[in-house]
Amino acid sequence: MSRRPLIAGNWKMNGLKADGIALADGVAAKRRAEPDLACDVLVCPPFLLVSDVARAVAGSGLAVGGQDCHAKTSGAHTGDTSPVMLKDAGCSHVILGHSERRTDHGETDAEVKAKAAAAHAAGLVAIVCIGETLAQRDGGETLEVNRRQLKGSLPEGANADNTVIAYEPVWAIGTGRVASPEQAQEVHAAIRAELVKLVGETEAGKMRILYGGSMKPENAAQLIALPDVDGGLIGGASLKVEDFWAIARNCG
Numbered sequence: 001m002s003r004r005p006l007i008a009g010n011w012k013m014n015g016l017k018a019d020g021i022a023l024a025d026g027v028a029a030k031r032r033a034e035p036d037l038a039c040d041v042l043v044c045p046p047f048l049l050v051s052d053v054a055r056a057v058a059g060s061g062l063a064v065g066g067q068d069c070h071a072k073t074s075g076a077h078t079g080d081t082s083p084v085m086l087k088d089a090g091c092s093h094v095i096l097g098h099s100e101r102r103t104d105h106g107e108t109d110a111e112v113k114a115k116a117a118a119a120h121a122a123g124l125v126a127i128v129c130i131g132e133t134l135a136q137r138d139g140g141e142t143l144e145v146n147r148r149q150l151k152g153s154l155p156e157g158a159n160a161d162n163t164v165i166a167y168e169p170v171w172a173i174g175t176g177r178v179a180s181p182e183q184a185q186e187v188h189a190a191i192r193a194e195l196v197k198l199v200g201e202t203e204a205g206k207m208r209i210l211y212g213g214s215m216k217p218e219n220a221a222q223l224i225a226l227p228d229v230d231g232g233l234i235g236g237a238s239l240k241v242e243d244f245w246a247i248a249r250n251c252g
């Protein structure tokens with residue numbers, strides 16, 4: 001089964017307007033210069049920059065995503081952003097259930113599932129994030145934790161067109177400590193096996209599973225080449241045009 005890799009930049013809460021537009025312009029210029037690139041490329045700016053970034057990359061082939069959304073379309077939810085609003089602002093994707101949201105905002109699997117269903121209803125691709133902590137890995141619970149989060153976070157109707165999974169071991173995020181190829185492949189294969197149960201063999205075979213956690217130009221090729229790794233969700237290295245693009249070029 002050949003799956004087209006996806007390279008997604010999660011800018012997190014970084015950059016002011018001028019920085020975001022410069023970064024978007026830089027990545028869009030790279031994308032325009034390489035129309036035959038072997039992967040899809042997505043940038044996920046902070047909410048306030050989504051519209052500006054969507055304008056900056058229009059027509060370049062780059063996709064734009066949000067970093068979270070509410071499970072409702074509209075209403076009395078102060079400070080929240082609905083999936084319909086993201087779509088309206090130019091997003092095609094939304095990251096959901098990132099470990100930083102699970103930690104900072106106490107998001108549960110059930111909430112992630114509701115958000116993913118809402119994202120699907122709005123026509124967005126949900127990038128559903130899962131991953132174990134260091135304590136869970138040390139406790140030998142890695143596969144069990146990832147299976148449980150996956151099962152709890154995937155809504156009815158999830159398929160390979162509307163859903164991407166991101167495996168992000170919490171201990172590898174922003175730490176410079178990357179999963180070894182063996183560790184990554186073991187978990188990705190377990191996730192795919194669980195997906196067979198949840199969405200059926202055909203969709204599981206087509207669904208992209210990204211690796212995230214200290215992915216850099218130096219380690220990306222090795223990770224992306226693994227049989228069940230279908231690209232990356234990149235934090236720190238997505239904030240530099242050259243680094244992000246070096247990772248995207250590793251997909252060939």
Ligand SMILES: O=C(CO)COP(=O)(O)O
Pocket residue numbers: 010098168172173174175176212213214215233234235236237
């Ligand atoms: O959390 C991540 C992407 O969502 C990974 O972040 P880093 O690439 O900075 O480790």
